[in-house]
């Protein structure tokens with residue numbers, strides 16, 4: 001057989017069996033003994049014993065049951081199976097006790113298990129279904145075929161007694177694939193195949209926003225076996241590119257689709273504009289670390305009215321530092337001025353017991369670098385947070401996730417950073433000097449998820465070390481603690497809280513505020529007790545991935561009942577963002593979410609008051625991702641000072657409507673289309689379902705007022721995100 005055929009065979013073995021056609025066959029002919037002549041098609045088996053497939057050799061009184069026996073199955077194989085068969089068809093037999101060799105019409109198709117006379121001796125494979133590749137030329141279509149099965153059994157019961165026989169037809173997908181891959185200046189369609197194919201490639205370009213099909217083109221293409229064909233397309237913004245491939249021998253169609261990213265939000269004006277939160281909470285005496293978030297042309301000069309004693313402003317960077325001894329609300333007026341103009345914003349510095357008054361906004365290393373994180377990579381994202389302008393929208397935390405730790409603690413038990421983080425204190429100081437905050441990761445167990453030392457029995461020491469580095473945020477990940485929890489008989493809520501409570505006490509003893517973020521994957525119902533142990537947020541799910549399934553599950557299934565638990569100082573955390581270049585390794589890729597899924601993701605996190613921790617490498621941020629993350633009106637909903645998390649109001653025909661009340665009396669409403677195709681939605685009709693009847697609504701992504709008595713097309717997995725006053 002050709003090499004290609006063997007490779008194809010591997011492909012086929014992995015094929016699903018849904019295309020299986022059961023060959024109606026309840027009985028076979030059986031003969032004890034062993035004779036190679038019994039494999040021949042023409043062998044006269046008239047005298048053989050008729051047996052059914054549920055009879056073992058024990059049932060048939062075969063004596064002794066250790067030894068050989070043959071089955072001959074006479075089956076008609078319908079030619080309806082022929083359509084679409086290119087080089088092979090697969091024969092599936094039920095499990096055989098113990099080993100077998102099989103022939104079809106005298107052609108050997110394969111063997112499972114081994115026989116006593118084989119070089120390595122006998123080896124049973126009694127539990128396995130048999131899958132054998134058959135060359136279609138060997139099949140006698142619509143006529144009698146003989147499948148001859150030589151069986152060796154050792155020990156009771158033995159034989160071929162658990163089997164239906166099936167012929168499985170390969171599908172186009174088993175040997176050919178069609179994908180659209182981004183390349184410089186556009187996309188290329190790649191049709192790769194293991195067998196020769198001649199078919200039709202159809203390309204359609206549709207306008208994403210209007211749904212209008214703009215161009216459609218078909219072309220005949222042929223590809224030889226084990227070759228691929230590439231066709232390049234220029235990138236057209238705001239278009240959906242769909243390619244399909246049909247080979248007339250098959251029913252199914254190969255399809256690939258991409259939407260080129262499209263930016264809905266107008267660019268920020270060149271004049272200063274405040275985009276940050278309206279409040280910031282700090283405890284008396286704790287360092288104030290706050291960067292004024294103004295977009296607009298740089299350089300800019302900043303001033304602040306109403307600063308309390310102990311706090312000073314860096315007028316060039318717009319960074320507040322110092323501390324306030326006296327609790328109280330301090331109303332401040334921020335002003336930023338550049339060549340183009342000046343703008344002011346009212347703000348309240350709340351010195352009191354609560355921190356985390358709005359959901360944390362920043363960056364975390366996990367979804368991009370995972371275990372390959374390094375100080376250099378962190379600094380690159382932190383620098384981009386400032387230089388690319390994300391800090392101008394309130395992003396301020398730079399959080400190291402797992403893998404910053406040294407493998408071992410120091411002799412005195414101190415936690416140390418590994419060689420990839422040469423100077424944690426300097427990193428913290430640099431972040432603070434830019435008004436950014438420093439986050440770190442650990443586990444209440446003896447090890448973290450990545451296998452590094454956890455804080456178990458070192459809680460006080462670790463909190464002190466982190467304080468000395470200037471840490472402002474701790475993600476405390478259950479991971480290694482599972483061992484202790486599972487070994488104990490106490491699985492109560494108190495037992496879930498215990499390790500978190502312990503660390504909370506040591507964090508609070510430090511002379512700085514440390515945002516306390518619990519990570520327990522949602523199973524311990526942390527939302528019911530997180531606020532009582534003074535945690536500032538808690539994960540509500542397992543780890544997010546950059547797929548629609550993951551986003552759908554976490555966003556649309558797990559958050560529905562959690563709205564009563566989130567609020568200022570304590571937030572439900574639906575996990576980190578999956579836009580931009582992610583990859584959980586040192587090799588990053590663009591998020592696999594479509595542009596519309598990304599709009600949905602950010603809209604939903606905005607409605608959910610979710611932690612806005614960017615998961616991509618910011619040093620490679622593109623214009624589309626920036627547009628998603630830096631829409632001041634969308635972020636203002638996330639940071640709304642009421643902190644009312646959205647409620648899911650409507651679930652109807654794949655459309656979900658979520659809404660939340662805002663402090664200015666407005667309501668943010670997300671109308672999500674979870675269907676795989678576009679859906680036209682009358683905005684007034686949708687809003688009426690949740691008791692709202694305005695004439696206009698503010699489209700938050702486009703930042704423009706739109707009429708409600710109109711129909712809007714919501715793209716597949718996309719959203720219409722509005723604010724209604």
Ligand code: GLA
Pocket residue numbers: 366401402441448449450477519542543
């Ligand atoms: C867990 C967490 C992730 C990440 C990894 C680090 O899986 O849920 O967010 O922190 O551990 O190992």
